[in-house]
Amino acid sequence: MPNATGCAAGAPASDPCPRCEVLLGLDGVQVVGVERDDGRLRVTVQTPWTLMGCPDCGVVAPSRGRRTRVLHDVPGTVPVEIVWRQRRWACPDAGCPRRTFSEQVPTLVTARGSITTRVISWAIRQLRAEHATIGGLARQLRVAWWTLWRVVKPRLEDLAADESRFAGVGTLGVDEHVWHHTPHKTSTKGPAMFTGMVDLTRDQDGRVHARLLDLVPGRTGKAYATWLTDRTAAFRSGVKVATLDPYRGYANALRDELSEAVPVLDAFHVVKLAAQAMDEIRRRVQQATLGHRGRAGDPLYRIRNILHRAAGELTERQWARLLDCLERGDPGDEVLLAWQCYQQVRSAYAAVTPAAGRAIAEHVVASFASCPITEIARLGRTLRQWKNTYLGYFTTGGANNGGTEAINGIIELHRRIARGYRNPDNYRLRMLLVAGGLLLPPDLR
Template sequence: ARLGVRAIRWAIRQLRFEGATILGLARQLGTTWNTVWSHIKPCLQAASDDPARFTGIRVLGVDEHVWHHQDRRHRGPRELTGIVDLTCGEEHPTARLLDLVPGRSGTVYKNWLEERGEDFRSGIQIATLDPFQGYKNAIDDQLQDATSVLDAFHIVKLAGDALDEVRRRVQQDTTGHRGRKGDPLYQIRNLLRASRDRLTKRQQERLREAFTADEAHISVEVAYHCAQQVRDVFHQATPAQGRRLAAHLIERLPTCPIPEIARLGRTLRKWKDAFLAYFDTGGASNGPTEAINGIIELGRRTARGYRNPTNYKLRMLLIAGGLDASTHTQL
């Protein structure tokens, strides 16, 4: 019914570093799930409430996270807003999870930033995000002095999605059906997504054959080159060259006669400042935030899901937020 300090600290280390479960720890300690968690939870809660966790943060990332897939009446909102510290320094060499807030909206993020206080907000220099306008509105409202940076991965993904829409439309118009084995455009669907610099000569030849198989395929070829130019933006020799190419695409893509590519251009033009800020901030990325999401997903699968949102948040802060719960261990 009672665990000693050494047992509690050992259990916390197992949860954080070894992917253990509460039930597995209870089995090893010869006690019950409730006994183990009732000793660990206060330590995690005290570490979570420590205001020192929010000091020295200069780069902030945000992304949505789905923590359950069942009826929200039983577990609250399916989606959470995850806020991540991307300031990698001596004290915290890697990205770390700061909080998981119920809901996915600009209001949720705005309220969280407002609760942190003026000292916290004034210290944020860069705020990375994916192309979700709600988060952008919250940053503009609460972090006026910070530079918003649109994540490079999502920009390339937008271009790839537009290309895929063009391919499917042309496929339907020319054949009257969805892609099937043997259809030229269907055979190159994966090659279209790859960087052209990594294609072999045989793969380049397959692309050429598919583009010339029908006159209508010219739209796919043009969309392919536009998508590749968007990808090339992030692989220029210098940030200045990348910025010039990005500015050129923002100006030209909206006038493209292919509707999907024109829509992509309008989206990039809408996010122009956050897009170009990538080259002014040394390539600030929301990638570590996505990596934190991967760690969270692994922790959720290990536990076979969660029922209690508070327990879920504390466990995720432990494994992905680097909580120093050992200093809060007491009998």
């Protein structure tokens, strides 16, 4: 029968147990005792005896006994502690500067650590795949937050510093996201916004597996340009397509640093601009005809959502409501014209072929700026300023910033899970991990 310290009844506590060693799964140590109390499993280990020479002079050193080190290991149903009986030696050479020294087992623990080496791999896998937090993992280990993070962080820093993770990027996306939603926190917790760079390169099947490449503080063209400058010439020459939102700072950075890449204005934001223009017209007509903002029974207010639907997706009932409300609430047909312009912008992205979509987009650029409706004319001028970037969508196989927005969603999710971040460096490392920006070796996958 097993006892608290040995494998079989009557076996000395110091005798190693091969079966326990298999269960423990740590190379280089022998299990000499196992006990469980107070909701914790304690496994006592030691290394096999070996003749040891001084690391400095090589003289065979006599033993100075052992000291006990308590290490935190990967938890099971209860927290697990590894009690390591660490050997110590004394150098007998009087002229050697080294007096005493202790054995080191890199496969078990770092020189001054209190967490086993495999806990680092376990924690990174939990953070990456299981939406865990450092705080939650620390509670499972029964250690402090900082105790765990200070061994995980250097590993993530090494992975983030590996420039090979930028290899093979053919399509580059950029977008900003808000780190702090409250302005007063900016002065105490760093920048309010970050700029994220995302790999949107398609695989052989034409699918995009977006991954976050980096996060830099601020939402400026300079921040983006500096990041591009810091990359290698091979990286910059490999980027053939660059997607972006209609923000001039990012466009200028691409013009200066990635002049050979085709810039593409994100389709979602183009349609969003057209929808905003239509909504402005609807609200203006509402105020002009009824003298107040939309209410439940007002004709234009009743169709505010229908106006945003694609014309081909409307049901007969929706068509009937649309026509009736426009007839009663749009005496000058301004909302009707704005809706037709909005549908035209949408139809360019829904065209059967890229050539057909480009023809529609070129017509939009050529005609909208001369529209008598102020909001549509403003939209036309905006699209004319972004003409080449707008038309780039139809020459790049539909490149867009959708993958970048998906990465932003992952960032928002993990920021909520962690209840926010105070340190921008920790924030960057965690988001690179969860959003696929780090090349993980097999032991971390």
